[in-house]
Amino acid sequence: MQPQRLSMTQVLACGAMIVTLSMGIRHGFGLWLQPITQAQGWDRGTFSMAGAIQNLSWGFFGIFAGMVADRFGAFRVLIVGAVLYALGLAGMALSTNPLVFALTMGVLIGAAQAGTTYAVVYGVIGRQIDPAKRSWAMGVAAAAGSFGQFVMLPVEGLLISYLGWQQALLALSGFVLLIAPFAFGLREAGFAGGAAPRRDQSIGQALREAFQYPSFQLLMAGYFVCGFQVVFIGFHMPSYLRDKGLGQEVAVNALALIGLFNVFGTYIAGVLGQKLAKRKILAAIYFGRAVVIAIFLWAPLSPLSVYIFSAVMGLLWLSTVPPTNAAIAQIFGVAHLSMLGGFVFFSHQIGSFLGVWLGGFLYDRTGSYDIVWYISIALGIFAALVNLPVREAPIARAQPQPA
Numbered sequence: 001m002q003p004q005r006l007s008m009t010q011v012l013a014c015g016a017m018i019v020t021l022s023m024g025i026r027h028g029f030g031l032w033l034q035p036i037t038q039a040q041g042w043d044r045g046t047f048s049m050a051g052a053i054q055n056l057s058w059g060f061f062g063i064f065a066g067m068v069a070d071r072f073g074a075f076r077v078l079i080v081g082a083v084l085y086a087l088g089l090a091g092m093a094l095s096t097n098p099l100v101f102a103l104t105m106g107v108l109i110g111a112a113q114a115g116t117t118y119a120v121v122y123g124v125i126g127r128q129i130d131p132a133k134r135s136w137a138m139g140v141a142a143a144a145g146s147f148g149q150f151v152m153l154p155v156e157g158l159l160i161s162y163l164g165w166q167q168a169l170l171a172l173s174g175f176v177l178l179i180a181p182f183a184f185g186l187r188e189a190g191f192a193g194g195a196a197p198r199r200d201q202s203i204g205q206a207l208r209e210a211f212q213y214p215s216f217q218l219l220m221a222g223y224f225v226c227g228f229q230v231v232f233i234g235f236h237m238p239s240y241l242r243d244k245g246l247g248q249e250v251a252v253n254a255l256a257l258i259g260l261f262n263v264f265g266t267y268i269a270g271v272l273g274q275k276l277a278k279r280k281i282l283a284a285i286y287f288g289r290a291v292v293i294a295i296f297l298w299a300p301l302s303p304l305s306v307y308i309f310s311a312v313m314g315l316l317w318l319s320t321v322p323p324t325n326a327a328i329a330q331i332f333g334v335a336h337l338s339m340l341g342g343f344v345f346f347s348h349q350i351g352s353f354l355g356v357w358l359g360g361f362l363y364d365r366t367g368s369y370d371i372v373w374y375i376s377i378a379l380g381i382f383a384a385l386v387n388l389p390v391r392e393a394p395i396a397r398a399q400p401q402p403a
Helices: 008-026 030-041 044-072 076-096 100-116 118-128 131-163 165-186 189-194 203-211 214-243 246-271 280-298 303-316 322-331 336-366 370-387
Strands: none
Touching: 008 076, 008 100, 008 118, 008 131, 008 165, 030 131, 030 165, 030 214, 030 370, 044 076, 044 118, 044 214, 044 336, 076 100, 076 118, 076 165, 076 303, 100 336, 118 165, 118 322, 118 336, 131 165, 131 246, 131 322, 165 336, 189 203, 203 214, 203 322, 203 336, 214 246, 214 280, 214 322, 246 280, 246 303, 246 322, 280 303, 280 322, 280 370, 322 336, 336 370
């Protein structure tokens, strides 16, 4: 007898609030770059390295968080992730040297994000929501993360202004624990007592099948580019704008606009994923990013040009998330969706590591972010091309494999 499904409203409401909190706080880390480096006497490379480690940690632990969520349910993973998030934010505030800062902002918060963001929440959506509405539902969850960016960035900016960077981080460390109550809404009946639903594949069989399938590799390559672009912009654009003579409020407004328009972009991508080939949606998004970045660098810089860039980039920001994860579910099924999504996301986070680290490294060496902007353009074209050959049809299996 199949366990009763959670209601779609409950899954989307609780999943959306969890992603809103987790991603909303995360998107504001770029606002702390200058306050922390100036107060601590560190260069931007030190902060960027911690951010880069965070992205690698998120990707690495995301694989195991996905495995645990597929085996024991998302609820336990979310609770542990919320606690780690609170500890990591408090550790950022209290760190006195680069090593401790890298361990707290980098390793600890990265592990926390692995357990509180898309891979884990999408696993519940994949299992609990009908396939006919799956891509749309993933778009709703991704849009929630974008709304969190829109809401939380001004809040974080105000906290820094009124409390100072250190007290602002301590305040957020308490606030992020609100993830825990919403995690109760994602407790799945099929995982009661730690018993996972029956599967036709073991973890090893699912991994061998995925990594031998060319389309899985192509999706990983495209997601690498996604991570490079969005994390470079999210971490370094505030400092880029300050270097160009624009005020802090322009940077805050720009990142908030990205979050606001990403609400629409991710939702639209989820809806289109029910009607159009996901590979074509992904190719259009990546190519669009390359064009938008090129125009931004070519046009005269002003608050207006920054806001236009942020609005258009926001439409393309995390709109890759619903079609990528929906394609994985469509090809391989949902039994190991969190784990397979975690592996694809690890590729995303390797790109994120390089984006945030190269931004700081090349700035310290050249005094400019120009080279990394140009790399982002080239990678956008590359990602558009590699997504076009993806085959989205369910993979053909001769017979169920005994797990």
